[in-house]
Amino acid sequence: MLPPTLRLDHPDDTLALLVLSTPAMFEQAFLPFVEERGYEGLSDPIDQCVKHCVSSAVSRCFPGQEVDVRYDYEMLPSRKPKFLAQTAAHVSGAAFYYQQSDVTEQPWAGKKMFGVCVHPRFGGWFAIRALLVFGGVTPGAETPRPDPPDCVPSREGRIELLEAFNFNWRDWSYRDVVTPVQIYSERQKEYFSTPPSKRVALLQTWGFAPREGERAAAAADAPGEASGHG
Numbered sequence: 001m002l003p004p005t006l007r008l009d010h011p012d013d014t015l016a017l018l019v020l021s022t023p024a025m026f027e028q029a030f031l032p033f034v035e036e037r038g039y040e041g042l043s044d045p046i047d048q049c050v051k052h053c054v055s056s057a058v059s060r061c062f063p064g065q066e067v068d069v070r071y072d073y074e075m076l077p078s079r080k081p082k083f084l085a086q087t088a089a090h091v092s093g094a095a096f097y098y099q100q101s102d103v104t105e106q107p108w109a110g111k112k113m114f115g116v117c118v119h120p121r122f123g124g125w126f127a128i129r130a131l132l133v134f135g136g137v138t139p140g141a142e143t144p145r146p147d148p149p150d151c152v153p154s155r156e157g158r159i160e161l162l163e164a165f166n167f168n169w170r171d172w173s174y175r176d177v178v179t180p181v182q183i184y185s186e187r188q189k190e191y192f193s194t195p196p197s198k199r200v201a202l203l204q205t206w207g208f209a210p211r212e213g214e215r216a217a218a219a220a221d222a223p224g225e226a227s228g229h230g
């Protein structure tokens with residue numbers, strides 16, 4: 001299904017695990033991370049926190065195991081992502097990936113519409129953070145392979161969802177397409193509404209300083225706009 005450049009360099013039946021973040025990540029992992037460990041100015045602080053949490057969990061839980069860890073923000077030299085987060089969410093059964101092609105008789109006159117994943121419990125209030133591929137491990141026949149729940153089955157609902165994601169994503173409305181069990185706090189919304197290049201300054205106004213020796217870098221090297229997805 002995928003072009004060779006987007007295929008993972010592992011046999012098709014290799015075990016993989018997808019890591020999502022829920023709204024609680026911001027208060028339970030991110031703010032303690034910036035408070036206790038600080039952050040560097042060269043990349044997005046959320047990405048630094050995710051990398052720290054995932055890599056320490058992998059070394060703790062799977063010592064000696066070959067794990068190929070890929071993060072949502074990592075890009076190939078071709079500018080394509082190191083893994084297709086939304087496709088992975090769909091095929092893992094975690095969140096249905098609604099794509100333009102899932103709408104019959106499209107009303108957009110050939111315009112490209114980006115697709116969006118919907119989680120059955122969190123709606124759009126989550127992010128896809130990392131893929132862990134367990135080299136050499138093949139799941140047994142008894143391993144469940146669930147289909148993602150189709151929470152937006154109607155054509156009208158899918159049109160509304162894709163239009164909200166593509167044209168009005170800043171108003172958060174696409175995230176409420178199903179009633180979520182938890183949403184981002186006002187502080188988290190403020191963080192993700194702030195352009196990535198201004199988030200380090202926002203953290204500083206909240207009293208979270210960059211790590212010692214990183215202050216000049218924090219001021220000079222703001223992360224690019226494509227990073228720091230929420």
Ligand code: B12
Pocket residue numbers: 001002003006071072073074080081082083084085086087090091097099114115116117118124126127128129165166167169192225226228229230
């Ligand atoms: C680059 C990028 C951007 C760019 C470009 C947008 C884009 N979609 O290309 C920019 C900076 C504009 C952007 C913006 C945003 N983004 Co963005 N972005 C990404 C990123 C890093 C890569 C997307 C990409 O280039 N994909 C490559 C294209 C080619 O993939 P594709 O269109 O899915 O096509 C493949 C599938 O169709 C597959 N395929 C083919 N047939 C079939 C059949 C089936 C059944 C399946 C499952 C797949 C499949 O094959 C195709 C490839 O050959 C992803 C994270 C990641 N690592 O994937 C986040 C991501 C898509 N973004 C995300 C979000 C939330 C946003 C924003 C709302 C910003 C924000 N607040 O975080 C905005 C809104 C977007 C908009 N309205 O335009 C979330 C989406 C979450 C979700 N619920 O779906 C992601 C997953 C990040 C995350 N960590 O969760 N983004």
